[in-house]
Structure formats: structure tokens, C-alpha cells
Amino acid sequence: DADVTQTPRNRITKTGKRIMLECSQTKGHDRMYWYRQDPGLGLRLIYYSFDVKDINKGEISDGYSVSRQAQAKFSLSLESAIPNQTALYFCATSESGGRSYNEQFFGPGTRLTVL
């Protein structure tokens, strides 16, 4: 089973709709992240959370919100989707200590299309 899972894997929606992307992990990591990937722009950080009570904005947080429901779950919401939010979204995890200190592990991604 995958250590970091994302649901849904693909989603097509319309402008103005509310969308939630979910991420779950079984790695036991305390830190979780949301990125988006656009062709030619690389991956950019949207939000990150270092523990359940910690939420931080990343480089491009406008138009997005997040919720850390538990150590293993981190969801990303688009309150009112717009076409330029069409992208590939990735969730990632890392641990604050241990052997793989600060090494990030990524989920398979969610392809979101906003019409």
C-alpha cells in the first residue's frame, strides 16, 4: 500500500464550485505539505503544517485553504474554483527528526481541471 495517498486522483469541475482534495499518510510523519505543479513553473508550495495545530501559508496560498484533521490527514480546499487553478496537486510529508530528517515524500498527485 502507498504511504501517501491522495483522493481523488482526477477531478473536473466548473468555475465557482467548492472542491476538497484529501491526503492521508501512513508514514507517521508530523509534517505535511500541499504543492501545485504547472508546466514550466515547477512545483510551488501552497500550505504546510508542522503538526496538527500548526498551519502556515506557502508561496501561493491565495484562493486556497487547508485543514489538518489529524496527524495523518491534511486536506486542501478551493472555496470557489477558477480556471487558473487547473494544475497537478501534490501532497507531501516529512518528519522533524529521525533517519529521514526533512526528506519529503510525495503522493501520486491529483489532476484538477476547472472549466
Next chain:
Amino acid sequence: KQEVTQIPAALSVPEGENLVLNCSFTDSAIYNLQWFRQDPGKGLTSLLLIQSSQREQTSGRLNASLDKSSGRSTLYIAASQPGDSATYLCAVRSGSARQLTFGSGTQLTVLP
């Protein structure tokens, strides 16, 4: 603001060749650097992580080096195989928020 550049953007080599992928970053005050592999339509697979105090890391046919003072890292792939074909991404962790900043990647094609 940290910026990460990867050159070349695309590379095509015959099977069996040794090759080097390059990554440069503008702010040398980094915590670590990570190399990833991304297959089309798939997620990122972590290949190597180099902490700021380290000069290189090795895993199988892969060797990554880090020169913080010059703001450079290289990923060396020995005896390339068609299965190595993918996009390789470099990312550095830096700044007060210790965020990862990614390069745009090098798309590698290994021809059989």
C-alpha cells in the same frame, strides 16, 4: 528569494552512457538539497537527500554532490538504462520557513 535552475531542460543519451544533471541555486544558506524523479503523470520519487553538512550521497548507480559555496549540485547517473527515462527535479530547503524550492526539471530520455 531562493531560485533554483536546472540545465539542461532536456537531455537524450544512448543506453550505457554516464551522464550528469546540473542544479544551481542562488542562496547558499540551505538546510538540504533533494533530488527527485518524476515519471509522466505520476508523483515524485525521492532519490537522494544531501544535508547541508554533506558533500555527496550515493545510491546504487546515482551519485549526488553538493557545493554550497558555489550554489551547485550535480546528479551523476552511471551506465544509464531506458528505465532511467524520466524528469529529474532538484529542490533546496532554505529560508526562515525552511521551504522547499524546486527547479523546473531536466527531462531525460535514454535511448535503447
